[in-house]
Amino acid sequence: MSKPYLRPYQKPQKLSDYPLGTASEAGYLVTKNCGWRNERPIIMDECINCLQCYLYCPDGVIFKTKSGLDIDYDFCKGCGICEKICPKQAIKMEVE
Amino acid sequence: MTKAFLSGNEAFAEGVRLARPQVISIYPITPQTTVVERLSEMVENSSLKSELIHVESEHSALSCAIGASAMGARTFTATSSQGLLYMAECLHYASGGRFPIVMMNANRSTALPWNIYGDQRDSLSQLDCGWIQVYVEDAQESLDMALQGYHIAESPLVSTPVMVNLDGFVLTHTYETVEIPNQTDADRFLPPFQTKNKMSLDNPKNLAFSVGPDNNMEFKYLQHKAMLDSKRIIEETDKKFAEIFGRGYGGLTQGYRLEDADYILITLGSITGLCREVVDELRQNGEMVGLLKIRFLRPFPDEDLAAALGSVKAIGVLEKDISFGYEGTVYTNVNSVIAKNGLRLETYNFIAGLGGRDISRENIRAMFRHLQTGGQHVNFIGLGVSIDE
Ligand code: SF4
Ligand code: SF4
Numbered sequence: 001m002s003k004p005y006l007r008p009y010q011k012p013q014k015l016s017d018y019p020l021g022t023a024s025e026a027g028y029l030v031t032k033n034c035g036w037r038n039e040r041p042i043i044m045d046e047c048i049n050c051l052q053c054y055l056y057c058p059d060g061v062i063f064k065t066k067s068g069l070d071i072d073y074d075f076c077k078g079c080g081i082c083e084k085i086c087p088k089q090a091i092k093m094e095v096e
Numbered sequence: 097m098t099k100a101f102l103s104g105n106e107a108f109a110e111g112v113r114l115a116r117p118q119v120i121s122i123y124p125i126t127p128q129t130t131v132v133e134r135l136s137e138m139v140e141n142s143s144l145k146s147e148l149i150h151v152e153s154e155h156s157a158l159s160c161a162i163g164a165s166a167m168g169a170r171t172f173t174a175t176s177s178q179g180l181l182y183m184a185e186c187l188h189y190a191s192g193g194r195f196p197i198v199m200m201n202a203n204r205s206t207a208l209p210w211n212i213y214g215d216q217r218d219s220l221s222q223l224d225c226g227w228i229q230v231y232v233e234d235a236q237e238s239l240d241m242a243l244q245g246y247h248i249a250e251s252p253l254v255s256t257p258v259m260v261n262l263d264g265f266v267l268t269h270t271y272e273t274v275e276i277p278n279q280t281d282a283d284r285f286l287p288p289f290q291t292k293n294k295m296s297l298d299n300p301k302n303l304a305f306s307v308g309p310d311n312n313m314e315f316k317y318l319q320h321k322a323m324l325d326s327k328r329i330i331e332e333t334d335k336k337f338a339e340i341f342g343r344g345y346g347g348l349t350q351g352y353r354l355e356d357a358d359y360i361l362i363t364l365g366s367i368t369g370l371c372r373e374v375v376d377e378l379r380q381n382g383e384m385v386g387l388l389k390i391r392f393l394r395p396f397p398d399e400d401l402a403a404a405l406g407s408v409k410a411i412g413v414l415e416k417d418i419s420f421g422y423e424g425t426v427y428t429n430v431n432s433v434i435a436k437n438g439l440r441l442e443t444y445n446f447i448a449g450l451g452g453r454d455i456s457r458e459n460i461r462a463m464f465r466h467l468q469t470g471g472q473h474v475n476f477i478g479l480g481v482s483i484d485e
Binding site (some may be wrong): 015 | 165294300305307311317318
């Protein structure tokens, strides 16, 4: 599944640059949402690829790669659910 | 043009028919029900070609109208009292999404105690939801404002929903002779709705995106600006209406015998007719009294009020509303115009007609006496018991 990605975005300079309504192409992301995170999850070598963290992440920011898993830190809020759910303690939370 | 003997609700339904909305979402509530009953009959007998959607609540009725409007359809819905309050969340979605929906609201008291009769506390409690609010006086104005409502709402400069308020029962259910324009003239007045703010199968979109603190305030400023710009569009719409149909309402406010008036009563909605008669009676006795009907409460007619009240001694604001713990909301709004313009006059508030209490001719005479003698600022009119406990 392809996930939405961050697009380049120019902040409007004039009022007339703003759209009239609030409808747009689906999944059109122009801003990150991770400013409130104070700990970031790190996936370590103990990972057995059971995908529990992938399933439980409330923001859907853990994604599959060819070799295993990775985390989209632009949208990870640092809740630590992935750390709690991991059966192998393969995720550690690191202070930002 | 034909003439018919219609209730306020029935007249409004005729206005909606002439506006040819493509989608009508309905959920009945007293005293609004007969307007949607009439519309469903019109759809049934094919005098109105529209998608009539019977929904399960007022929240759904307005949500449905928002969805239809987002596809570029002209849409209509109607409500009253608790129904309007149940829609409260969607009211902001409609105005923020800039969907030019027209909605009729039958002004009715709010619970508790439960009551189905008229007062204006339902719509006045929703003054800040970003809708244009107009209050009509009689059945003819009801029909006419259904048509004018779309003309104002759909103006590209405005793109803001319009709520047309009819006093419950005293206007929604009383009968008058009403002129029904013909469809050709109505079409000449109100061309089909066109907008760029819409989705289509070729151009699918997500509805209602999020905007964070870095841009959100600009969207709110734009809503405010559109509402201010709508003042001009409201005046122009009324002029165009008068050119085609031979009657107009004067835009944001309508004055009566304001010339040389020292004491002015400010009114809203259907009580205006009786107040006008009392003004005539008092003028015959040589009293310098006049009347100013506020038609639009949002946008607020501050320039009109400042101009009309420049050389007046005292004004009274008569409203079927109380903001508990302070005063009537219309009174607060009027006083802010007076303060901003440095006008020197006394102002009084007459809270009347709550829960459908009658406002009598003698009550109105007493209000004018109060303006002349002075006294308490905020007054409850027609309380059945003494409050000097
Ligand atoms: S910390 Fe929370 S948001 Fe971030 S990856 Fe883990 S579960 Fe997802
Ligand atoms: S839950 Fe732990 S072991 Fe399972 S995939 Fe996630 S990090 Fe790897």
